[in-house]
Amino acid sequence: MTWLITGGAGFIGAHVVRAMTAAGESVAVYDDLSTGDRGRVPDGVPFVEGSTLDRSRLVSALRDHGVTGVVHLAAKKQVAESVARPLHYYRENVTGLEVLLDAAAECGVRSFLFSSSAAVYGMPDVDLVTEDTDCRPINPYGETKLVGEWMVRAAGAAHGMATASLRYFNVAGSAAPELADTGVFNLVPMVFEKLTEGEAPVVFGDDYATEDGTCVRDFIHVEDIASAHLATARALTERGPGADLTLNIGRGEGVSVREMIALIGEVTGYGPKASPTTAGRRPGDPARVVASAARIAEELGWQARHDARAMVASAWEGWCLRHPGARP
Numbered sequence: 001m002t003w004l005i006t007g008g009a010g011f012i013g014a015h016v017v018r019a020m021t022a023a024g025e026s027v028a029v030y031d032d033l034s035t036g037d038r039g040r041v042p043d044g045v046p047f048v049e050g051s052t053l054d055r056s057r058l059v060s061a062l063r064d065h066g067v068t069g070v071v072h073l074a075a076k077k078q079v080a081e082s083v084a085r086p087l088h089y090y091r092e093n094v095t096g097l098e099v100l101l102d103a104a105a106e107c108g109v110r111s112f113l114f115s116s117s118a119a120v121y122g123m124p125d126v127d128l129v130t131e132d133t134d135c136r137p138i139n140p141y142g143e144t145k146l147v148g149e150w151m152v153r154a155a156g157a158a159h160g161m162a163t164a165s166l167r168y169f170n171v172a173g174s175a176a177p178e179l180a181d182t183g184v185f186n187l188v189p190m191v192f193e194k195l196t197e198g199e200a201p202v203v204f205g206d207d208y209a210t211e212d213g214t215c216v217r218d219f220i221h222v223e224d225i226a227s228a229h230l231a232t233a234r235a236l237t238e239r240g241p242g243a244d245l246t247l248n249i250g251r252g253e254g255v256s257v258r259e260m261i262a263l264i265g266e267v268t269g270y271g272p273k274a275s276p277t278t279a280g281r282r283p284g285d286p287a288r289v290v291a292s293a294a295r296i297a298e299e300l301g302w303q304a305r306h307d308a309r310a311m312v313a314s315a316w317e318g319w320c321l322r323h324p325g326a327r328p
Contacts, residue, residue: 002026004067007074009036011181020224028065062107069111082141082193093144100155111236116165130292162236162243169250173221173311181319183231192319196326205281206295216288218252227286231300250291251304267312
């Protein structure tokens with residue numbers, strides 16, 4: 001069986017490729033390189049440059065490599081950009097998925113794994129977010145992921161594909177410095193950037209109903225994300241047509257923003273220099289979003305292996321590789 005991994009040259013995609021090839025799975029990568037890096041694709045792994053909006057190129061890739069399963073990670077994923085450019089996000093994330101599913105059905109793909117997001121939940125007011133928590137996305141990015149789940153499930157039922165949607169929470173860390181995230185959109189790299197520039201990190205809101213007043217999030221190591229994709233892909237192969245899974249990928253443990261910044265100061269050696277300043281709340285930031293990881297443990301026997309310290313330490317090595325003067 002060969003898996004086509006769309007977005008396989010991206011940050012998360014490259015880790016999925018690494019995990020699946022290390023486990024002996026046959027994979028090919030399809031990526032438009034708009035944000036991906038061709039250098040992340042290992043030697044010996046077939047690579048096709050193309051857009052998910054290009055149906056003929058997708059069909060060629062699926063047929064040329066004898067693909068029987070798809071892991072779909074290619075997507076636009078920045079919340080603020082999705083608010084500013086909603087139609088762009090719907091075109092890339094929804095229309096692109098429609099074209100890919102149509103091509104997959106034509107080519108007899110038997111398994112389809114969709115990378116979704118905790119953004120489908122919006123602002124849940126619960127201690128632990130389960131897969132049965134109401135989905136009420138609050139931005140176009142989250143909307144496109146929820147619509148994507150519906151499309152994958154419906155196409156699977158209509159065309160005899162085993163399907164899965166994986167909702168992951170706050171991704172951090174790296175399996176190797178050269179695979180680290182190059183974007184500065186999430187808390188960990190945002191703090192790294194401030195420290196490197198000699199500035200204090202910023203906490204947006206310290207008056208939430210949490211233990212230290214700052215937002216609490218479920219941070220998950222990208223290597224754990226990758227291993228969850230591998231476990232899910234194998235489960236779809238084993239269970240076959242009719243299988244449909246919707247699973248959170250998280251640790252089930254919350255870390256506050258203030259706690260994470262303190263840990264970053266400790267791991268990087270910046271110590272007290274990492275003490276944050278406080279700004280007002282950002283619109284749309286819920287106080288607490290922590291996953292229940294019970295269902296994926298029950299369904300697949302999977303659980304996260306890495307803690308927050310491992311995430312920060314591995315991400316820091318990747319940051320320092322690209323910013324040689326970052327160390328204090």
